[in-house]
Amino acid sequence: xxxxxxxxxTLEGAANFRDLGGLSTSDGREVRRGRxxxxxxxxxxxxxxxxxxxxxxxxxxxxxxxTEEVRxxxxxxxxxxxxxxxxxxxxxxxxxxxxxxxxxxxxLLRHVRDGFRTIFGHLAEDHCPxxxxxxxxxxRTGITSALILGALSVPDHLIVADYALSEQxxxxxxxIHRASxxxxxxxxxxxxxxAAPTTMEATLAAIAEEWGSVRGYLKSxxxxxxxxxxxxxxxxxxxx
Numbered sequence: 001x002x003x004x005x006x007x008x009x010t011l012e013g014a015a016n017f018r019d020l021g022g023l024s025t026s027d028g029r030e031v032r033r034g035r036x037x038x039x040x041x042x043x044x045x046x047x048x049x050x051x052x053x054x055x056x057x058x059x060x061x062x063x064x065x066x067t068e069e070v071r072x073x074x075x076x077x078x079x080x081x082x083x084x085x086x087x088x089x090x091x092x093x094x095x096x097x098x099x100x101x102x103x104x105x106x107x108l109l110r111h112v113r114d115g116f117r118t119i120f121g122h123l124a125e126d127h128c129p130x131x132x133x134x135x136x137x138x139x140r141t142g143i144t145s146a147l148i149l150g151a152l153s154v155p156d157h158l159i160v161a162d163y164a165l166s167e168q169x170x171x172x173x174x175x176i177h178r179a180s181x182x183x184x185x186x187x188x189x190x191x192x193x194x195a196a197p198t199t200m201e202a203t204l205a206a207i208a209e210e211w212g213s214v215r216g217y218l219k220s221x222x223x224x225x226x227x228x229x230x231x232x233x234x235x236x237x238x239x240x
Contacts, residue, residue, distance in 0.1 A: 003165050003213075005113040006019075006022070007019045007020075007021065007022050007033075007038075008159065008165075009052060009056075010155050010190060011039075011045065011049040011052060012045075012046045012048055012135075013042070013043075013044035013045040013046050013049050013076075013133045014039050014040050014041065014042055014044065014045060014049065014137075015039075015137075016039055016136065016138065016166055017037060017038070017039040017040070017131075017137070018037065018038060018039075019033050019034065019036075019037050019139045019166065020035075020036045020037065020038060020145060020149065020162070021033030021034060021035060021036070021235075023150055023154050023158050023162065024151065024154070024155075024158065025153040025154050025155075026098075026153045026154070026155050026238060027153050028238075028239055029083065029236040029237060029238060029239055030147070030237055030238070030239040031060060031154065031236055032235055032236060033129065034056060034057065034129055035129055035130075035234065035235050036123070036128060036129070036130055036131075036132070036235065037058065037129070037131040037132070038132050038133070038141050038144075038145050039131050039132070039133040039137050040075055040131050040133060040134070040135060040136050040137030040138075040141075041045035041065070041073065041133060041134070041135050041137075042061060042063075042075070042078060042131070043073050043074050043075055043076035044076060045076050045077055045078070047077070048182065050077055050078075050080075050081045053068075053081065053083065053131070054081060054125060056129060057129045058083055058129045058130065058131055059083065059084060059127060059128065059130060060083070060084045060122065060127040060128070060129075060130035060131075061075075061083055061085050061086065061095060061105065061129070061130065061131050061133065061135075061228070062085060062086050062088055062119055062122060062130060062132050063075065063085060063086065063087045063088070063133055063134075063193075064089065064090045064115075064132060064134040064140040064141060064144065065087070065089065065133075065135055065140075066089045066091040067087065067089055069135060070087055072192055074157055074203060077134055081181070084127070086122065088115050088118050088119055089112075089115065089142040090108055090112050090115050090116075090134070090143075090144070091112070091124060092106055092107065092108070092111040093191055094107060094111070100199075101199050101203075102137065102199060102203050102206060103200045104139065105139070105142075105143045105203045106203065106206050106207075108140070108143060108209070109143070109217060112167075113220075113221045114221075115220055116144070116147065117221045117222055117223065118217075118229065119132070119140055119144060120151075120221075120223050120227065121217060121227070123148070123231045123234070123235070124223075124227035124228075124230050126230070126232055126234050128234065132144055132145065132217070136166070136193070137166060137185075138166040138167075138193070138195050142163050142195065142200070144167060145159075145162065145163070146159050146162075146174070146200060146203065146204065146214070147214055147217070147218065148206070148208075148235075149162065150213070150214025150215070150234055151214055151215060151218055151228060151231060151232070152231075152232055152236055153232075156201070156204050159200065159204065160200045160201055161197070163182075163195055163197070163200040164165070164195050164196070164197045164200070166195040166196070167193070167194055167195040185196055215228065229235075
């Protein structure tokens with residue numbers, strides 16, 4: 001099973017870019033490669049990076065950053081490449097600080113239902129190949145990727161493994177986006193940059209407890225059986 005390796009694409013201006021494809025599903029199929037990608041922020045992409053995105057055939061960027069983040073940092077050179085930029089902010093104003101990343105992820109699922117519904121609407125309309133991104137490509141992108149993989153019947157242990165991959169890219173991510181910092185000083189990551197397997201394991205367990213399953217959550221936000229079937233058909237294929 002290729003958890004990393006060929007699923008990872010190295011870019012100059014982004015550190016956490018990879019294909020969601022290549023993972024096996026519990027019903028003997030495989031997530032198609034080249035359909036949905038995940039990334040950290042894309043506003044520092046170089047011309048060389050744009051050529052990579054164009055070679056991958058990417059048509060759509062679903063940007064999960066807040067409107068303030070987009071306003072402050074911009075979207076970079078995507079428009080000149082003719083790639084459609086869609087801002088779907090996965091953000092809610094909560095005066096109470098989440099006690100853990102699991103609480104943060106479940107809070108997003110509870111409070112930003114329309115955002116997740118919009119994302120899955122784009123998938124149902126097959127606006128692929130597309131890339132999902134937030135700032136670090138770990139949290140908002142991480143929970144969204146987990147929902148997509150769960151909808152496709154990827155087993156929990158592979159969803160967890162994909163989530164955990166982000167941690168090994170965080171030092172370079174911070175080096176790119178905070179160029180004034182010494183790369184070596186980021187060898188020990190702060191807790192908020194970690195992507196511990198236990199975090200996603202607990203998140204998936206909380207989803208199962210509250211909604212029954214990932215598909216149960218998607219049904220609760222209004223995704224129809226027909227839309228789910230179209231997404232599965234578009235994003236999976238017979239293994240081998």
